[in-house]
Amino acid sequence: MSVSIASQVKPLELLDVSLSFGVVEVLRDISLAIAHREFVAVVGPSGCGKSTLLKVLSGDEAPSTGTVTRQGQVRTVYQQDGLFPWRTVTENISLGLRFVTDDQERQRQLAELLDLIRLHGFENHYPHQLSGGMRQRVELARALAGDSDILLMDEPFSALDYLTRLRMRGELVRLLEERPRTVVLVTHDIEEASQLADRVLVLTDRPARIRREITIASPRPRDLIENAVVEAARRILAEVDIESPR
């Protein structure tokens, strides 16, 4: 494949994707193109098919009809318990570095990642010995390790308390500045979507279709109370029928 064609291919592209589990229709005619290094957030009612959409993007589920194209290495951050409980922090992160063959280089990257998530002193702890926020940071580090291109996140912060969640958003923005990725973030948290995403997809009830796309142009990091964020949150809320638009 020539370089010019490769650069035109989007990292993630869905074309008329539908998916049913037996008689349960979960996704209907979803078409979606995600640009290189774009940050897309997906919001929608509970049980509408957000996790399923992410699994289609990652390749864990095949669509019933339609096509998925994926360009690059995908890593997923799970809501919780995505870490291997039998591996230490270091061993878990090393999973993301297993194709780095040079031992010294791997050690260097490991140290850098531990720096990024500020978990020095916990290298040899096991996941059950960490707090929820620390575990999510390790998951992030593992997913960002090596040279993956696409980061899929399924409600990565929903198990955390509000303040930790705010802090984790900041961490994520900072980590992505250091290691840019194409990101798809599924969330229930409209504030989170507004603060982080370049584009927010609001899904309908099941079977999920894309109800509205909201683009947020303002650069990151964004303040929680900054106009662009508040405005985006208002528009998303309007779409999910909670607040009427003014």
Added chain:
Amino acid sequence: MKPGAARSVLLPALVAAALIVVWYFVSAAGLFPPSAFPSPDAVVKAFAQEAKSGRLFNDIVTSLFRVSCGFLIAVAAGIPLGVWMGQKLPARTALLPITNFFRNLSPLAWMPFAILWFGVGDSASIFLIFLSVFFPIVLATMAAVAGIPAVHFQVARSYGLRRFEKLTQVTLPAIMPQVITALRVTAGVAWLVVVAAEMIAGRDGLGFAVMDSRNGLRSDILVVEMIVIGVIGVLIDRVLVQLTTIPSVRWGYER
């Protein structure tokens, strides 16, 4: 030593001492003839005598040997079969009912066949121990494998683990805590079974020694053997419980 640690030695010792005192008085009261209810000092004397003759030691070694053989063969065969049944639904569907059947059939019911097939000696006991360990290990391993959260395999796939790596780096570590628990339980069962097996299908070993003492009306030696059997059973579990302190399996016992 922490105050709690001293107490955890002292309290059980007190209970044991109280038991021996009660034992002493019951035997001194003469409710039963001495041949049916030996006194503590008769047992101590019998212990010294048995230890000196070396017979007790030989019986311990014989029984431990049989338990180890039967146990290790059963574990070596049972874990792979359990993993396979846990991974493959058709294998599970086909083999689960028959495994459950044998799991619930007392291994002692096999005794007549064990003697017919293997004669009296090591093999018959080892066979019975194998049966008592194999089926529970298969079932426990199978349940553990079938219960591994799908997310672990999604992670494995997304990080490019190959088939064999999935087995060694996901499946096996994920089932370790439950398998260790099953090992402890079945080792206890195996120790119970070896005594029963040797009583009928042995010419030596602790089970045979128990039977021999009964036939010789040596209840003092019988008590020595009972104490030894109980203590060794406890020690076996003390050894196996060490497996639960391995750092990479601790997660299975916390929470």
